[in-house]
Amino acid sequence: MGLMTIASNVQNISEAIASVIKVDVTVVDNEYKRIAGTGSYRERIGEEVNQNSVFGVAIKKGEGFIIENAGQHAVCLQCVDAKDCKEYAEVCCPIKVNNEVVGVIGLIAFEEKQRDEILHNQSNLIKFLNKMADLISSKLLEQKNTDKIQLLVKELEVVLNSVDKGILAVDDKGRILRYNERALKLFQTSEKEIMHKNIKDFIGMATFRSLAKEKYKIKNGEFVYKNKEYHLRGVFDTNPISIDHESFGIVFVFSKLSDILNTVNDITTGTIATDFDEIIGDSLIFREVKLEAKKASQSTSTILIQGESGTGKELFARAIHFHSDRVKAPFIPINCAAIPEQLLESELFGYEEGAFTGAKRGGKAGKFLLATGGTIFLDEIGDMPLHLQTKLLRVLQEQMIEKIGGKELIPIDVRVVAATNQDLERKVLEGEFRQDLFYRINVIPLQIPPLRERKEDIFTLVEYLLSKCNIKLRKHIKEVDPQALDIFMHYHWPGNVRELENTIEYAVNMCNSSVIKKEDLPKRLISRDISLSPFKQERIIPIRDLEKREIQKAVAYYSNRKQNIAEAAEALGISRATLYRKIKEYDIKIVSK
Numbered sequence: 001m002g003l004m005t006i007a008s009n010v011q012n013i014s015e016a017i018a019s020v021i022k023v024d025v026t027v028v029d030n031e032y033k034r035i036a037g038t039g040s041y042r043e044r045i046g047e048e049v050n051q052n053s054v055f056g057v058a059i060k061k062g063e064g065f066i067i068e069n070a071g072q073h074a075v076c077l078q079c080v081d082a083k084d085c086k087e088y089a090e091v092c093c094p095i096k097v098n099n100e101v102v103g104v105i106g107l108i109a110f111e112e113k114q115r116d117e118i119l120h121n122q123s124n125l126i127k128f129l130n131k132m133a134d135l136i137s138s139k140l141l142e143q144k145n146t147d148k149i150q151l152l153v154k155e156l157e158v159v160l161n162s163v164d165k166g167i168l169a170v171d172d173k174g175r176i177l178r179y180n181e182r183a184l185k186l187f188q189t190s191e192k193e194i195m196h197k198n199i200k201d202f203i204g205m206a207t208f209r210s211l212a213k214e215k216y217k218i219k220n221g222e223f224v225y226k227n228k229e230y231h232l233r234g235v236f237d238t239n240p241i242s243i244d245h246e247s248f249g250i251v252f253v254f255s256k257l258s259d260i261l262n263t264v265n266d267i268t269t270g271t272i273a274t275d276f277d278e279i280i281g282d283s284l285i286f287r288e289v290k291l292e293a294k295k296a297s298q299s300t301s302t303i304l305i306q307g308e309s310g311t312g313k314e315l316f317a318r319a320i321h322f323h324s325d326r327v328k329a330p331f332i333p334i335n336c337a338a339i340p341e342q343l344l345e346s347e348l349f350g351y352e353e354g355a356f357t358g359a360k361r362g363g364k365a366g367k368f369l370l371a372t373g374g375t376i377f378l379d380e381i382g383d384m385p386l387h388l389q390t391k392l393l394r395v396l397q398e399q400m401i402e403k404i405g406g407k408e409l410i411p412i413d414v415r416v417v418a419a420t421n422q423d424l425e426r427k428v429l430e431g432e433f434r435q436d437l438f439y440r441i442n443v444i445p446l447q448i449p450p451l452r453e454r455k456e457d458i459f460t461l462v463e464y465l466l467s468k469c470n471i472k473l474r475k476h477i478k479e480v481d482p483q484a485l486d487i488f489m490h491y492h493w494p495g496n497v498r499e500l501e502n503t504i505e506y507a508v509n510m511c512n513s514s515v516i517k518k519e520d521l522p523k524r525l526i527s528r529d530i531s532l533s534p535f536k537q538e539r540i541i542p543i544r545d546l547e548k549r550e551i552q553k554a555v556a557y558y559s560n561r562k563q564n565i566a567e568a569a570e571a572l573g574i575s576r577a578t579l580y581r582k583i584k585e586y587d588i589k590i591v592s593k
């Protein structure tokens, strides 16, 4: 960057000097171009100066000169223009920035009187000229710094607008200082409008006040922004802008809740998307359940999956979600039995900041909110404490949740799939599970049959699980021999597919050849006692309970058909009149869709 960039400043300075000391002034830059001049030099601004002239030599050497008798000085003798030179005398001085010569400033006498003036005041003029050279170089530095700041501002703007989050910088009164494009989009506002707003308009007065307590540092603070019809729910982080412990304001970084949820979804469930094809089993009974589940995936009604432990209830829940039009939103599983009772409520519904001692700053979004637009899988629902059952029932009825310590009801859009390996109807009878909640979640019942009731599936399952295990353990076992398969067929599989999966893994570890044999199997499978008493651990179900359950199943299954009762009666093999009588007798609710 050269003197040319501040040419008009340099011209002003030159004219000021000329008017005071009554001699002409000219300035040449380090590319030998005249960039300023007074008197006869004014017309010559822009011309190229001879590199062998006094000014040329001053630039090259970085030294000043005093020419008392123009034409006789050693430098003049080298100059090709010397014979036409009209100058009587001159004083020139280099202009330096950080020791680099950026030009030269000179005073020129064109008459005797001016020459006397220069020679008379020689030392004062040189001092004065040096000061003027410093003034010009500081102007140039100033310009350089201004350009640097402008570049920095531009770079900052580009950086801010490349960030995928809304950013607002505010002063300590909350007035907006800076924003990025994403913030305008997020809050659906314009450049003009946002500069008249205050951060309190976005996060609320109370939150802004509490920031001072937190020393302007908050992580994942929650906010709800409402402007006419527009509602935005999200979280924000803050960072103070401070220099030497003095605060100049705060930077807010905003994210939309649904964007965060999508990221959570991509990370947590994206990799374990489950397809119905991954649920292995060709038996008639199993094919029917898969068909029911596929149909159920297209609806938004609540599903209750019942089946013994290890039958694949979670697998079904996942497949239902990933087969539904909610596939792009999260699948959020929560095991109601694995979470301590006191924590389950906050895990499900979240809490507001300060709701209880130890509550996280900024509060917490519960699983229901995290599942927005997607599916929540309430595993082991039979273990949910009664007081939470009441709250869950309200949530399902009103489609709203209220956080612990919260004042507002938040609308939710979540599909509920529940599962249990307990006999929920029995729990209802025993008063351990709310009947109304049971009906509410049992809109579409799915009963996953235990493995011992579909033994023909063992062949395909063994093949599938063996190849899965070979990949996991880097083995190449080809098959299970007939004798070992026979043992599988006679075992009662209390742990269902999970137990079969573990058995295969055990055998693959033990096997020394390419075929799994009887000796490779766990001892418990070979023990005759257990294998000969397949139903030893099964509970006997009263006929009335069985009948009620099958009627409920049939009524729910055909609930979205026009001829629902007629079709349910036909499937059950009883007349419509008998079905009506039984529905009344067992107090079964008919929900038509």
Ligand SMILES: Nc1ncnc2c1ncn2[C@@H]1O[C@H](COP(=O)(O)OP(=O)(O)OP(=O)(O)O)[C@@H](O)[C@H]1O
Residues within 6 Å of the ligand: 278, 279, 280, 281, 307, 308, 309, 310, 311, 312, 313, 314, 315, 316, 379, 420, 421, 497, 498, 501
């Ligand atoms: N039909 C199936 N095809 C392939 N794998 C299956 C099948 N059923 C279950 N599995 C596998 O068995 C294991 C247990 O399945 P899952 O966790 O879905 O069972 P669950 O019924 O939810 O069990 P629990 O009641 O104990 O929670 C998983 O590794 C699952 O992949």
